[in-house]
Structure formats: C-alpha cells, structure tokens
Amino acid sequence: MLVLGIESSAHTFGVGIVDGGRVLANEKAMYKIGTKGMIPREVAQTHISNCNAVISAALSKAGIKINEIEGIGYTKGPGIGTCLQVGQLAAKTIAARLCVPIAPVNHGIGHIEIARIMSGLKDPVALYVSGGNSQILKLSKASRRRYTVLGETFDIGVGNMFDTFARSIKLDPAWGSTVEKTAEGGKYVPMPYTVKGMDFSFTGLLTHASRLAASHRKQDVCFSMRETSFSMLCEATERAMLLSGSSEICVCGGVAQSARLREMLKAVADEHGARFGFAANEFNADNGGMIAFVAERMLTRGAEEKLRDCTIEQRYRIDSAEVFA
Numbered sequence: 597m598l599v600l601g602i603e604s605s606a607h608t609f610g611v612g613i614v615d616g617g618r619v620l621a622n623e624k625a626m627y628k629i630g631t632k633g634m635i636p637r638e639v640a641q642t643h644i645s646n647c648n649a650v651i652s653a654a655l656s657k658a659g660i661k662i663n664e665i666e667g668i669g670y671t672k673g674p675g676i677g678t679c680l681q682v683g684q685l686a687a688k689t690i691a692a693r694l695c696v697p698i699a700p701v702n703h704g705i706g707h708i709e710i711a712r713i714m715s716g717l718k719d720p721v722a723l724y725v726s727g728g729n730s731q732i733l734k735l736s737k738a739s740r741r742r743y744t745v746l747g748e749t750f751d752i753g754v755g756n757m758f759d760t761f762a763r764s765i766k767l768d769p770a771w772g773s774t775v776e777k778t779a780e781g782g783k784y785v786p787m788p789y790t791v792k793g794m795d796f797s798f799t800g801l802l803t804h805a806s807r808l809a810a811s812h813r814k815q816d817v818c819f820s821m822r823e824t825s826f827s828m829l830c831e832a833t834e835r836a837m838l839l840s841g842s843s844e845i846c847v848c849g850g851v852a853q854s855a856r857l858r859e860m861l862k863a864v865a866d867e868h869g870a871r872f873g874f875a876a877n878e879f880n881a882d883n884g885g886m887i888a889f890v891a892e893r894m895l896t897r898g899a900e901e902k903l904r905d906c907t908i909e910q911r912y913r914i915d916s917a918e919v920f921a
C-alpha cells in the first residue's frame with residue numbers, strides 16, 4: 597500500500613513514502629534553532645512555508661504522483677501544538693482530496709517500530725532517547741498491542757540535558773552532537789549518577805556539569821557528562837532486559853545516533869548473549885518515513901481514523917497508543 601506520512605512534532609517537517617514496508621522517500625526541512633531554542637509560532641510558520649516543497653520532493657524521490665497515494669499518516673503527538681497542527685492539516689487535506697484512509701501515529705511508536713522491525717528484532721527492550729524523551733519500553737506480554745513503560749526519566753530527556761548544557765557553554769548547534777564531538781579526548785571527572793531501579797534523572801547531572809564548566813576544560817566536562825549519562829541508561833536498560841526476560845535490546849530516537857551510546861549498549865547485550873539493533877540514522881532523527889511506515893501497518897490492519905476524529909494530542913503518551921506488532 598502506497599502510504600505518505602507527515603512528521604511535524606518539533607523542528608522537523610518530514611514527509612516519507614512507503615510501500616509494503618519499504619521506504620521509497622524520506623525528505624525533510626528543518627527549522628534552524630537559534631540561541632533562544634524553538635519558538636513554537638516561528639517553527640509552525642517555517643513548516644507551513646516548507647510543506648509543499650517537502651511533499652513534492654518526496655513524491656519526486658519515490659517517482660510517483662500524488663494521486664497514486666493510497667493512504668495517509670501523520671504525527672498525532674506528542675509534540676508542540678502549533679507544529680503538530682500544520683502536519684495534521686496537511687494530512688487531512690490530502691486525505692480528503694484523494695478520498696484515501698488516514699491514520700494518526702504516535703511519534704515515539706514511529707521511532708521504536710521502525711527500529712525494531714528494520715533491525716529484525718522480535719520482542720526487544722527498547723531504549724527511546726531523544727531531546728524530549730528518555731524511556732525504556734517493551735511490548736506488553738499479553739496483547740502485544742501496547743508498549744509498557746518499564747523505566748523513564750524523572751525530569752528531562754537526555755538529549756535536552758545535552759542541548760541545555762551546550763547552549764550554556766556556547767557550543768555551536770547541533771547541540772547534542774557538538775557535546776559528543778567536544779567530549780573526544782576528555783578525561784573523567786566525577787559526576788552525579790542517578791538511577792533508581794529502571795528510572796533515572798538528569799537535572800542533577802546538568803546542574804553539576806554547568807557549575808564545573810567554569811573551572812574545568814570543556815572536553816573533560818562533556819566527556820564525563822556523556823559517559824555518566826550513557827552509563828545510567830545502560831544500567832537501567834540492562835536491568836529492564838534481565839527482569840523482563842527479554843534477550844534483545846534496541847535503541848531509537850535522536851540520541852540513538854550516538855556511536856558511543858550504541859557501542860556501550862552493544863557491550864551490555866554481548867555480555868548477556870543478547871541481540872542488539874537500531875535503525876539507520878535517518879530514522880533516529882525526526883522523519884516522515886517512520887510515520888508512513890507505522891501508518892501503513894495501521895491502515896492495512898483496518899485501523900483508519902474518521903477524518904472528523906483526526907486530532908492532535910500534545911501529551912500523547914506512548915503507552916496509550918495501540919500498536920500493530
């Protein structure tokens with residue numbers, strides 16, 4: 597089924613096209629985040645300006661015409677309200693014009709499902725790490741229709757911690773990856789390490805790192821912050837895998853682009869003879885491909901939504917979204 601998916605939950609306006617689980621196009625345009633972070637009204641306006649061009653680029657890349665599209669997906673949430681509305685409106689307009697079914701997709705489910713399926717894993721413990729999210733999840737044993745949150749951050753997402761720190765010491769964007777680059781060659785200085793069971797917290801680490809930045813080399817603070825936060829994530833993920841009886845780990849979300857995090861998680865998996873997987877980086881960054889991918893699975897299983905019931909939900913919890921595993 598040829599499905600077009602639109603992602604617009606934050607700084608990225610992405611359009612993906614899939615057919616039978618194969619991603620034919622995955623185009624995007626991004627709002628440039630300045631020193632003030634994301635200003636919702638400006639981001640939404642940028643998405644509106646980019647909408648037509650990104651849809652056209654995706655159709656051209658896939659080598660199809662818009663009237664060949666057989667289904668539409670869009671990000672229902674979570675995300676910034678004004679930004680979500682742009683994608684929702686575009687998706688509903690195309691669905692109405694073409695008289696094709698539409699499916700609202702949870703952004704986090706998009707990240708996890710494309711990573712799980714593309715890496716060939718069946719029932720992994722999923723570490724979902726991005727700016728706004730840091731969670732450990734697994735499909736519910738009974739139904740496999742919902743992800744259960746086994747552990748999550750008590751405060752901010754790990755990506756948000758890197759971004760806030762990078763801004764505070766005036767590193768260039770993109771924030772998270774700049775911290776990663778600056779960390780190269782750094783030496784470890786002790787940092788607060790907060791894991792409680794399968795949950796974790798990053799604000800103490802952020803505050804401590806920000807204070808140390810005045811008296812220590814940037815690369816030492818970045819290195820120590822990265823190693824500490826990733827060790828916390830690895831410890832909690834390892835515990836979740838062992839307690840849930842899984843023998844697979846997958847990582848997804850923007851921070852999953854970190855080679856160091858993947859190296860550390862692979863070491864955890866290897867120690868227990870478990871399998872480890874992740875999707876290509878284009879699907880870890882925000883993208884329309886993952887939305888189209890999940891929407892196709894929903895639509896081929898009859899989970900279409902009536903146009904009048906298509907809404908957005910800024911705080912759309914991942915464990916309240918139905919999954920078609």
Ligand code: FE2
Pocket residue numbers: 703707726849850880881882
């Ligand atoms: Fe994301």
